[in-house]
């Protein structure tokens with residue numbers, strides 16, 4: 001029995017007829033050649049979020065990102081002119097990696113006045129210009145202005161730093177984000193900067209973890225024992241139905257809107273003892289942060305305008321999620337492939353700065369609860385990956401609550417197939 | 432020298448749960464028996480309301496200086512949060528079916 005209204009088409013999935021309702025192939029998660037083409041078709045062509053402006057508080061603040069997915073390393077730096085720029089992390093002299101400390105494959109961050117190469121000492125300013133060449137007179141007609149760092153397209157939306165590795169991005173960031181951005185403009189992301197950051201190395205294709213967080217059909221079952229017994233059996237009996245799904249066409253971004261939150265719960269026996277004392281839980285501290293105006297929310301939040309609204313999970317294609325919780329905080333997920341069957345999963349929980357130690361302890365319960373859930377989610381994936389790789393079963397039926405899973409695989413499949421078609425044409429004309 | 436604010440001297444027997452990083456707290460949980468966590472919980476949980484009442488009077492943030500005793504009290508409360516999952520939900524130290532999976536908090540906000 002449906003508890004929430006479905007669209008007139010009969011299902012959420014049928015709102016998007018091009019997706020069909022047939023079982024879906026997971027070949028895209030077990031084929032190494034496919035994965036190589038995803039690097040080109042998806043990761044070298046999409047705008048990718050690398051973090052937030054708060055990570056670069058001062059002129060000269062920088063961090064590096066190892067982007068295995070696109071086989072490069074980037075430097076993101078705030079210049080002397082306060083502009084944030086991105087460069088490939090490579091010295092123009094003979095290709096040494098420019099910014100790193102101790103271990104060349106580990107990410108680096110800090111504040112500096114310039115970047116100096118460890119190999120022969122070439123130096124670059126914060127805007128990427130080559131400023132110093134050791135024994136410059138030994139070179140032949142070397143014009144330093146020809147040897148600046150290789151720039152990468154970078155733009156910022158609501159404090160989120162995005163890069164695009166294409167020579168010329170197919171569209172500007174704002175157009176790429178489309179209605180997702182319009183719907184979230186003005187949310188006080190910049191006032192929620194107290195950040196808990198988790199990282200995991202997961203033995204599964206990057207799309208499988210997105211799948212796991214793009215549907216909550218699994219939640220009443222996989223996470224059953226996180227709830228008190230009576231509540232758990234009720235949740236499993238009812239199952240999960242979202243309040244609303246939306247794909248922001250023509251972009252590939254989407255949202256699933258869900259009920260819940262119980263902040264505070266109608267009946268204290270519904271939640272665990274420690275949640276009652278700390279007034280906090282999976283949905284975060286029950287008391288909204290003081291000093292942040294959440295009285296009017298951007299139009300993209302709670303799209304069904306439901307009174308039981310609890311959370312919206314925005315899927316920023318290809319590999320980011322922004323999840324906003326009704327009680328006034330948000331989290332992000334990033335899924336960075338490192339191999340066909342491995343990825344680095346990053347989660348960052350952003351709260352308002354706590355005013356006293358009690359608020360900090362309440363946040364701790366939210367953060368620890370999040371980790372308990374994620375450990376359950378993550379381990380299931382490794383079990384899924386190994387069985388998918390067995391090839392015993394190749395196609396899988398997806399239900400209406402798995403619309404965004406269907407959509408993700410559809411979008412990636414389309415992009416890789418388009419890329420392959422272009423490449424074949426290029427080969428045929430002998431380019 | 433006491434480790435905790437004087438009102439919470441009774442909790443000093445659990446000084447080994449005063450751990451400043453999530454890494455240490457999670458390792459301590461995995462390395463403890465259910466009996467050990469149950470006894471920590473049975474003593475500390477009834478004191479949590481008092482801990483929160485006290486913690487509300489401790490400002491944190493830019494200008495605030497948190498005393499070592501208050502800081503330790505917070506770390507003890509964080510450990511209680513961690514131990515509450517085995518005690519209240521799992522009946523075992525680790526998350527069921529989480530196997531060898533690790534999910535460290537690589538950057539913990541300070542106070």
Ligand code: FES
Pocket residue numbers: 091092093094095096117118119120121122
């Ligand atoms: S490779 Fe950088 S100075 Fe030679």
Ligand SMILES: [Fe+2]
Pocket residue numbers: 212218219222223373377
């Ligand atoms: Fe989950």
